[in-house]
Amino acid sequence: MPMSREITQRMIARLSDDRRDRQASYALNFVISAIIAEDGRSGHRPDELPDIERVASAIELLATRGSLEITPFVSSWEPALTALEATPSREPSFLERDLVRAITGDRSGVRRRAQNATAVQPDGRQLVKLLKGLIASQLPGRPSHVFGRLLDMLVAHLADILSASDEGSFDYLSPMVATSCANDELLTIATLNYDLGVELVAERQGIECSTGVTHWAETGLLDFASAPLRLLKLHGSLDWRRHPYRSLLAQRLSLTSDDGTSGQPFLVFGQREKLRAEGPFLQLLEEFRTVLHATETLGVLGYAFRDGHINECIARWLTGDAGRRVLVVDPFFPDPVGWGNEDDFQRDLLRWGARTGSDGQEQVRLCIRREPASQFLADLHSLGSTALLKAAFAPPETPLGAD
Numbered sequence: 001m002p003m004s005r006e007i008t009q010r011m012i013a014r015l016s017d018d019r020r021d022r023q024a025s026y027a028l029n030f031v032i033s034a035i036i037a038e039d040g041r042s043g044h045r046p047d048e049l050p051d052i053e054r055v056a057s058a059i060e061l062l063a064t065r066g067s068l069e070i071t072p073f074v075s076s077w078e079p080a081l082t083a084l085e086a087t088p089s090r091e092p093s094f095l096e097r098d099l100v101r102a103i104t105g106d107r108s109g110v111r112r113r114a115q116n117a118t119a120v121q122p123d124g125r126q127l128v129k130l131l132k133g134l135i136a137s138q139l140p141g142r143p144s145h146v147f148g149r150l151l152d153m154l155v156a157h158l159a160d161i162l163s164a165s166d167e168g169s170f171d172y173l174s175p176m177v178a179t180s181c182a183n184d185e186l187l188t189i190a191t192l193n194y195d196l197g198v199e200l201v202a203e204r205q206g207i208e209c210s211t212g213v214t215h216w217a218e219t220g221l222l223d224f225a226s227a228p229l230r231l232l233k234l235h236g237s238l239d240w241r242r243h244p245y246r247s248l249l250a251q252r253l254s255l256t257s258d259d260g261t262s263g264q265p266f267l268v269f270g271q272r273e274k275l276r277a278e279g280p281f282l283q284l285l286e287e288f289r290t291v292l293h294a295t296e297t298l299g300v301l302g303y304a305f306r307d308g309h310i311n312e313c314i315a316r317w318l319t320g321d322a323g324r325r326v327l328v329v330d331p332f333f334p335d336p337v338g339w340g341n342e343d344d345f346q347r348d349l350l351r352w353g354a355r356t357g358s359d360g361q362e363q364v365r366l367c368i369r370r371e372p373a374s375q376f377l378a379d380l381h382s383l384g385s386t387a388l389l390k391a392a393f394a395p396p397e398t399p400l401g402a403d
Contacts, residue, residue, distance in 0.1 A: 001169070001195055004051035007161055008032065011052065014157050023084070024150040030084055031058050056154055056270035063147035085146055103127070152264070159238055159265045162195045167204075170197035172374040175381035176301075177201045177209075177229060188291045190232040192303065192310070194267050196239060198231055212287070213240065216280045222287060232284050232291075234310070235274065236267035242279075275309045289313045293320065297389060300328045301373045305345040315345075318352065325365040326353070327392055329376040333368050367392040 002010065012032065015025040032055060040046030062081070065071060177198060179187050189198060202209035208227040215223035224230045233240075241264075268274050268281060275285070292298065292313060305311055318324055326349070334346055353366025369376055369392070380388055 001162060001193075001197070004053060005049045007052040007158065008049045008055055010161055011055075011154060011157055015153065018153075021149065021153070023146045024153055027059075027084055027146045027150050028055075030080065031055060031062070034058075034078075052154070052158070053269070053271045056151065057272045059147050059151050059154070060270050060272065063145070063151055155264050155267060155269055158194070158267070158269065162193075162238060167200050170195075170201050172377055173197055173201045174205065175377040177205060177207060179380070179385055186228060186230065188230045188232065190234055190288045190291075192235045192307065194233075194236055194238050194265065196237070198229075202229055211237070212284070213280055216283070222280065222283050230291075232288050234281065234284050234288060235269075236265065236279075236281075238265045238267075240266040242266050271306070274307055285309060285313070289317075292317045296324055297393075298324070298326050300326060300330070301376065302330060304330070304332075305349070311345045322363075325367070325393055327367045327369070327389070329369045329371065329373055331370050331372055333370055364393045364395055 011028065015028050018025060032050060035050045035054065035058060036046055036048075039048070039050070061068070065077065176189070177187075191198065199209055199211075207229055209229040209231055210224040210227035211231050211233055212222035212224045213233075215221065215225075266279060268276055275281070288310075298314065298317070303310075305314075314326075318326070328349075334350070336350075349366065350368075353368075383391070
C-alpha cells in the first residue's frame with residue numbers, strides 16, 4: 001500500500017485532473033505549498049511533500065476556522081485564502097454549457113438543428129440553481145465552503161487509493177495472522193490503517209477474525225465472541241459506513257458494516273482530534289488499553305508514534321510494570337538518543353529503553369529492528385514467536401575481562 005507522502009502525490013494528480021471543481025484543486029495546491037514553504041523556513045527539507053494526514057488536518061482547520069476560539073483575535077486571515085475562496089468552483093464555460101443544456105433539453109452535447117428541434121420544457125429549479133452559480137462565479141469575495149468540499153473529496157479518493165486491486169499484496173501479513181492459531185491463544189491486533197488487509201489474509205487462511213463492530217452496530221457494545229483473532233481498527237475501516245438516518249439519541253445506529261459499495265467510509269482522518277466520541281472509537285481505544293495492560297510484550301510494526309492518545313496508552317502501560325517491553329519494527333526509526341523535539345515520543349522511548357534496572361544490571365526492554373515488516377514477519381514464521389522474542393530481548397554479552 002502507498003505510504004502517506006505517496007498518497008499526497010496521488011491526491012494532487014487526481015484533483016488536478018478533476019475539472020468539475022477547480023476551486024478544490026487550487027485549494028489543495030495552496031495548502032500543500034504553504035506547508036512546504038513553512039517547512040523550509042523552519043529548516044526542514046523544502047522539497048519533500050507533507051504526509052496526507054498533515055494536509056488533511058490543515059484543511060479541516062481551514063474549513064472550520066470561522067468557529068475556532070481564536071477567530072475573534074485574528075484581524076485578517078492570509079489574503080490568498082480570500083482570493084482562493086472567491087475563485088469559481090467550476091469554470092464559467094462549464095456553467096454556461098450546463099445552462100444551455102438545461103434550456104434546450106440537449107443532453108448529448110451535440111447542437112440540435114433548429115428545424116428538427118423538439119420543444120422541451122426547461123427544469124425551473126435546475127435553471128435557478130445554474131443561474132445562481134453562474135452569477136456567483138463572477139462575484140468576488142463570496143463565502144465558499146471549498147475546504148469542506150475538499151476534505152470530503154480527500155476521504156472519497158483515499159478510499160479508492162487504499163482499495164487494493166491485488167489481494168496478494170497483503171500476503172506478507174500471513175505469519176502475523178497465523179500466530180492466532182498457535183497454542184490456541186487469542187491474538188489481538190490494533191491497527192490505525194483503514195485497509196482490509198488483515199481481514200483478507202485471515203479469510204484466506206480460514207481464521208475467524210472479528211472487529212467487534214457488528215454487535216456494536218446493534219447494541220452499542222463491542223463483542224468479539226470467540227474469534228481467535230481480534231482486530232481493533234482504532235481509526236475506522238474502508239467497509240464501515242455512517243448510518244444514513246443517524247440520530248443523536250441512537251448513536252449505536254451510526255455505523256453499519258457492509259461491502260463498502262455506497263457512501264463514504266467511516267474514518268478518523270487527519271492528525272488532530274483523533275479521539276472521537278462518535279461511533280465505536282472510544283470503546284475500541286478502551287479495549288486496546290485493557291488488552292495492552294494484560295500483556296507483557298508489545299510489538300509495533302510501522303507506527304511512527306504520532307497519535308497522542310495511542311502514545312498515552314503505551315506510556316501508562318510501560319511505566320506500570322518493570323517487566324514490560326517493546327519491540328519496534330521500523331526501517332526509519334531514528335538512531336541517536338538525543339534526536340527529536342522535547343515532545344517527541346520516539347526520543348523518550350529510546351531514552352526509556354537505555355535505562356538500567358534498580359540492581360544496576362542492564363535490562364533489555366526495548367528492541368528496535370530497522371527493517372521492513374515483511375522481513376520481520378518472515379523471521380517470525382521461520383523462528384516462531386517464542387524464539388524470536390527470546391533473541392530480541394536477550395541481555396548483551398559480558399565483555400571479556402569484565403567481572
